[in-house]
Amino acid sequence: NAGVTQTPKFQVLKTGQSMTLQCAQDMNHNSMYWYRQDPGMGLRLIYYSASEGTTDKGEVPNGYNVSRLNKREFSLRLESAAPSQTSVYFCASREGIRGYSPLHFGNGTRLTVT
Amino acid sequence: DQQVKQNSPSLSVQEGRISILNCDYTNSMFDYFLWYKKYPAEGPTFLISISSIKDKNEDGRFTVFLNKSAKHLSLHIVPSQPGDSAVYFCAASGEGFKTIFGAGTRLFVKA
Numbered sequence: 001n002a003g004v005t006q007t008p009k010f011q012v013l014k015t016g017q018s019m020t021l022q023c024a025q026d027m028n029h030n031s032m033y034w035y036r037q038d039p040g041m042g043l044r045l046i047y048y049s050a051s052e053g054t055t056d057k058g059e060v061p062n063g064y065n066v067s068r069l070n071k072r073e074f075s076l077r078l079e080s081a082a083p084s085q086t087s088v089y090f091c092a093s094r095e096g097i098r099g100y101s102p103l104h105f106g107n108g109t110r111l112t113v114t
Numbered sequence: 115d116q117q118v119k120q121n122s123p124s125l126s127v128q129e130g131r132i133s134i135l136n137c138d139y140t141n142s143m144f145d146y147f148l149w150y151k152k153y154p155a156e157g158p159t160f161l162i163s164i165s166s167i168k169d170k171n172e173d174g175r176f177t178v179f180l181n182k183s184a185k186h187l188s189l190h191i192v193p194s195q196p197g198d199s200a201v202y203f204c205a206a207s208g209e210g211f212k213t214i215f216g217a218g219t220r221l222f223v224k225a
Contacts (some may be wrong), residue, residue: 004157033213035215040123040217041217042118042120042203042215042216042217042218043158043203043205043215044215045212045213045214048212058212059214090157090158092157098146098207099145099146099148099206099207099208099210099212099213100146100163100165100207102148102160102163103150103158103160103213104160105157105158105159106157107155107156107157108155108156108157
């Protein structure tokens, strides 16, 4: 059982380049999330999808776009990367729709923007 | 403004002793609180949770205490083991789908 799978694991971009971070879950979860982790800041929510076909902004959505491709897949796109987007990105999914249902995380994508 | 605060960036404890990790929150609409544990190069994993209608929840060596009037919760690990060395995130949820995380506390358990 793979759980939540993120690709790639590592990526280095130059300022202005674009890329898409991929995420897939095999737990038949309805809601999916993208977080970024920065030192001293914890995990901050970028975007989330409560169900297939819907997406909403989180705490720090600027500079990002998302696509809920189907129930399994939720991608995060950086159209024009900036050094401030250097971070570790985590995708997560949840069985329920309320906060009492724990999040299941992937192992992250470490992104460096030079 | 951070709604969930973990004011101790790190904590060092001797093996076998108690570890106490603290968390404060500001939003009184939060009704569910969770702790996650994170090892290097891995994603966070769920550890234990508590509903706002309770003041204590226990699971083996891990106990979470909630003080609603003080908007404070704590995670107790007894006895602490070297394998508990990790970053611990406090998280809070309310209406809707968002979960808000604290900045994390790095726990070192010395053998």
